[in-house]
Amino acid sequence: MRHCLLGAFWPGLGNASGARPLYLLICYRCGVYGLINVAVRDLVKTNFGDEAWESICRESGVTESAFIRMDQHDDAITFALVDAASVVLGISTSEVLQAFGEYWTKFTAEEGYGPLLDAAGDSLPELLQNLDEMHARIGTAFPNFNPPSFECLNVTEDSMDLHYRSVRDGLDDLVIGLIRGLGTRFSVEVTVEQTASKGDGEDHSVFHVQWH
Numbered sequence: 001m002r003h004c005l006l007g008a009f010w011p012g013l014g015n016a017s018g019a020r021p022l023y024l025l026i027c028y029r030c031g032v033y034g035l036i037n038v039a040v041r042d043l044v045k046t047n048f049g050d051e052a053w054e055s056i057c058r059e060s061g062v063t064e065s066a067f068i069r070m071d072q073h074d075d076a077i078t079f080a081l082v083d084a085a086s087v088v089l090g091i092s093t094s095e096v097l098q099a100f101g102e103y104w105t106k107f108t109a110e111e112g113y114g115p116l117l118d119a120a121g122d123s124l125p126e127l128l129q130n131l132d133e134m135h136a137r138i139g140t141a142f143p144n145f146n147p148p149s150f151e152c153l154n155v156t157e158d159s160m161d162l163h164y165r166s167v168r169d170g171l172d173d174l175v176i177g178l179i180r181g182l183g184t185r186f187s188v189e190v191t192v193e194q195t196a197s198k199g200d201g202e203d204h205s206v207f208h209v210q211w212h
């Protein structure tokens, strides 16, 4: 089992905050890669054990052999896992996505993408400003890659507005978790306030990010 510090990454877990039905809209044309599903599995197993993971597989109808690292899969598998994790763990899908986002940076760093993250920036704002370039580099190893796009506007010494564009819907909470995970990576306190949401009919989502 991969070592990790997840206790601190799962605030509120264990509170039966009420599982909500999956609100995500799934784009069946763009795949999320198996690497992401492996990360979901590791996150659950590390925090809740093998039994919880088996329950999630049963609930989602996804078999372990249905995904492997570096293969491209339907986003539907990932979304089914998120939905099932919400039901089995008794937390909302928002909380699942945020926790997963927080875990992702640590997971990818341990899976061999550390140098790529290092090269993308020495600070939170630097890395956020280089996300598109970083995903473009990753894209050279992943065929049919369809990454999101991030634009940093109104950048000051300790804040920015992060504009997030994606072909997918329903992943705003993932972005919130990702930013928090990057805060942990750079040992800074981060606050993230969503100021526009694609889910509310806006063209794309915007987050006001502050750090100190």
Ligand code: HEM
Residues within 6 Å of the ligand: 030, 031, 032, 033, 035, 105, 108, 109, 113, 114, 116, 117, 131, 135, 138, 142, 144, 145, 146, 147, 148, 165, 166, 167, 168, 171, 174, 175, 178, 179, 182
């Ligand atoms: C080295 C670390 C990283 C790797 C290896 C990686 C890789 C990937 C991969 C494989 C996908 C799926 C894309 C597709 O199926 O077409 C993805 C999606 C995504 N990535 Fe990254 N990523 C990394 C870091 C980050 C960071 C630090 C952020 C911070 C905001 C981020 C934000 C996202 C988001 C929000 C998505 C969801 C897809 C969407 O919104 O359409 N990634 N990434």
